[in-house]
Amino acid sequence: MALATHRTSEFDRDTAVTRRAPGVYDAHLSAGWTIIQAVNGGYLLALMGRALGDALPHPDPMSVTAHYLTASVPGPAVIRTEVVRTGRTMSTGTATLVQFAEDGSEVERLRVLAAYGDLGALPDDVRTTAKPPAIPPYEHCLGTDSAPGGRPAIPGSTAIAERLALRLDPATAGWAVGAPSGKGEMRAWFGLADGREPDPLSLLLTVDALPPTAFEMGLSGWVPTVELTAHIRRRPAPGPLRVAITTRNLAGGFLEEDAEVWDSEDRLVAQSRQLARAVLQG
Template sequence: MPEAAFVQATIGDSEFDRDTAVTLREPGVYDIDLSAGWTIIGAVNGGYLLAVLGRALADALPHDDPFTVSAHYLTASRPGPAVVRTNIVRTGRTLSTGQASLFQYDEAGNEVERIRVLASYGDLDSLPDDVRTTAKPPAIPPVEQCFGPQDAPAPVPGSSAIADRLLLKLDPSTLGWVLGAPSGKGEMRAWFGLADGRDADPISLLLAVDALPPTAFELGISGWVPTVELTVHVRCRPAPGPLRVSIATRNLAGGFLEEDAEVWDSADRLVAQSRQLARVRLSN
């Protein structure tokens, strides 16, 4: 039989949309079953979690598009049932601000807060076209010259279920850690997309900033690098096509490092920026 044709998923009808969809229980309160498909070494990816909260706030607030989202990761989330509680802080003509927290239950049945978010939403399509910037898209080789988890002869450390849901092609110059020869530069660059072909939108940008391997790998540090705080700025609605993501760390001190990310679309526009603080487990 001939091979079935690939049908590209669309925004609103994709695995990402289904796995981040929240169900309204009562005003401001949403239920969700966190999918195991977005885990890394058993932990639910922080960008996926941010997209879940971002979707709940988009429903709760009068504006649809995240402009700035700041999250504090309090305890590790796990796949399974969760509750998102939202609160409208302020509404205005161009921006509205809200707070959201995600809770799960412990073994005793008590609610445990996993993440707390403060975010401002607006309408990206209403922004002026004037752009004055010195930022430039990252220099990444063509996608066919880059490598993803599926190209590795053995499983890539840190990759698991989420790798099957992403189209991730890493710049070879940031892959020294795979060969046991990390560059020490603390940089990671990649082409990014969703494996089912769904184009990016403002909510999926919240995933994109936290989907690459940690820059700590290129510093010669392996293992889990849990996020403490993550702030994302969404600058404009991305054009269809693959994204380019670059992440850099300049300072590791006291067991913590920062990661600064930029996300560029197919039209060479800077569509999102982020900074996160992460904890590093240094070996003695």
């Protein structure tokens, strides 16, 4: 697969923002990153990260927290940013994304608080007990073209699936054939379908791009994100990523998803936790 440059990548085109005035950006939410009727939360996080990266003096997202207030839809949007604080090594900002109702009134979709820094300037010292997830080789994992007879191994593919090079660990893909394990786990190899290499901005998409763990717990339907916090720990090396997501507690119709993202050099490059609402079906 030919590698896409940042200039030709669909991800970069679809997360582009245009500065209209200081702190105000025009954006277009692409229908190519939708799940069911809503725009994917990780794509939205990356879009907000793009605007904040322009507004803040430091280059890399390090901690980004988003509250999803209403479901975003494809079409025009406005992002407003505010610089809260700037320091020597880190800067902090906020951003809101709004769309417009038929009567012209504003509808706020999400609100973000983020800290930016320079990942390339961090010390190399690593002291960790974290280990990369045990995932079978890429060719032994399941993609949308993996099922015999041409039937997709991951049914109900949505627009975003066409833009991802996603290969699920068979041990966490039982839901795709009607046999969920009952465990709140999801693991996969991850990349962008056009071959664009990962970077700190695309990691904001990665942490929220796998099927929800609720599927493997025997539930079906939409699992909208309420709040998502992502920590970007390092600039990832080129090559496919490995993503592991776990849920330990589903109660009251809500669940948490804890994600780890590992690069091709076995380094933990991103972590996230989100609170999501589960549709209790199945």
